[in-house]
Amino acid sequence: MTQIPLSQIERAFVKLDEGQLHLRRLPAADPSSVPLLLLHASPASSWFMQDFMAALRSAGCMGEIIAPDTLGNGDSVAPAEADPEIGYFAGSMDRLCDALGLEKIDVYGTHTGARIACELAAAYPDRVRAVILDGITEYDDELRDAVIANYAPSVEPDEYGRHLIWAFNFCRDQALFFPHFMKVPDRRLAVPMPPPQILHRITIDVLKALDTYHKPYIAAFRYRSFERMERVKAPTLLLKPETELALLNASVATALERLDNGHALATPGDPATKAAAIIAFIKEHAA
Helix, strand or coil: CCCCCHHHCEEEEEEECCEEEEEEEECCCCCCCCCEEEECCCCCCHHHHHHHHHHHHHCCCCCCEEEECCCCCCCCCCCCCCCCCHHHHHHHHHHHHHHHCCCCEEEEEECHHHHHHHHHHHHCCCCEEEEEEECCCCCCHHHHHHHHHHCCCCCCCCCCCHHHHHHHHHHHHCCCECCCCCCCHHHECCCCCCCHHHHHHHHHHHHHCCCCCHHHHHHHHHCCHHHHHCCCCCCEEEEEECCCCHHHHHCHHHHHHHCCCEEEEEECCCHHHHHHHHHHHHHHHCC
């Protein structure tokens, strides 16, 4: 399978009520195909979707592939609401589709993006043809409250640059522990540390949105995923990557009980394998 060069990925801004939303896109190879919307994890941006976009096209995704920066992340404007919920972010994606003239879409989301994708399908069923959720759960109340209080603090620039050191360590610690602020042995993750180039890039994303990066994060932790899944009618694929948190993969069984048309698939975590699984699912269940 030959992967297309990342230079084919375009960048654009789309005007919403809040201001300019930034996105990356691969133009459609077949304009009759349904577009695919990709929603990234916090605290990153669509920069981290580029290899995945290329893999999806190589795997046979012929429609337009669109990866926006969530409001408050990357190069997108801040949310209009001071304390937004996931429903607000899902609504912004529905409005983005209107602005782009997209009547029907398939949608993939990972972590925070998975919550937004789930709510988009639940709240706007006429918009979404198929859903792919990659890393979604609903935490018990004790962990949920601890995470909301501590996971994504509001940080201001410091005259000695301590916010710069904080941002790097915040991103690094997420590869070491979950939650990252519970630095105890039983919270240690069995995943490799990302290379310095990736840690640098995600740190840049945090610093670019230092005053708003936490808003989508907190909304994601508040979101009652399993409750809202009961409203999702579109065919839904739940991915179980080998590289995912065990807590998230263990939640797939509960999610399948809530979904009308749910399917699960264990997969390696690389973009090419995920892309092939997604395209096969869409062709089988949403054609």
